[in-house]
Amino acid sequence: MTSYDECEKMMDGFGMTDSDQRGMYHIAMPKQFSMLYNSGCLILPFFKLREPLMQPTCLSSLNEFASIWCCVENILLAATSEGILGVTRIPMDEELVHIKKTLNHPDNYTMPCYIALGYPSKDAKLPVQKVINVDDRLHINRW
Numbered sequence: 001m002t003s004y005d006e007c008e009k010m011m012d013g014f015g016m017t018d019s020d021q022r023g024m025y026h027i028a029m030p031k032q033f034s035m036l037y038n039s040g041c042l043i044l045p046f047f048k049l050r051e052p053l054m055q056p057t058c059l060s061s062l063n064e065f066a067s068i069w070c071c072v073e074n075i076l077l078a079a080t081s082e083g084i085l086g087v088t089r090i091p092m093d094e095e096l097v098h099i100k101k102t103l104n105h106p107d108n109y110t111m112p113c114y115i116a117l118g119y120p121s122k123d124a125k126l127p128v129q130k131v132i133n134v135d136d137r138l139h140i141n142r143w
Helices: 006-014 019-038 061-083 092-105
Strands: 041-043 086-088 114-118
Touching: 006 019, 019 086, 019 114, 041 092, 061 086
Parallel strands: none
Antiparallel strands: 041 114, 086 114
């Protein structure tokens, strides 16, 4: 997913209309795929499902899901402390099917994201950030 048209189609599917946000996606999506493909280290974290993730029978059913995201955060923090940056991306359904075929992992394990690690590019193109007024967004004791 690196072409302009592919990005447009996906953003249209998301119902994304904000031009600044669309501009960020046009930069971020191809960059994200490139980072995954060209990373110095690609990590595929897995966790074991006790029951279907979207049909938990109790709150503790989500412990493994919460724990894997804590692990992902710790990996990113540890890498950053060494001057290595990381990116995560949640795989789409067809990617999960491909990962299953390629790795032949047990059915009761799932991969919540990709983690790509590497050194930052010196000439990375940065997207335009939307300027917001924090006071307009911060609410204390009111909605």
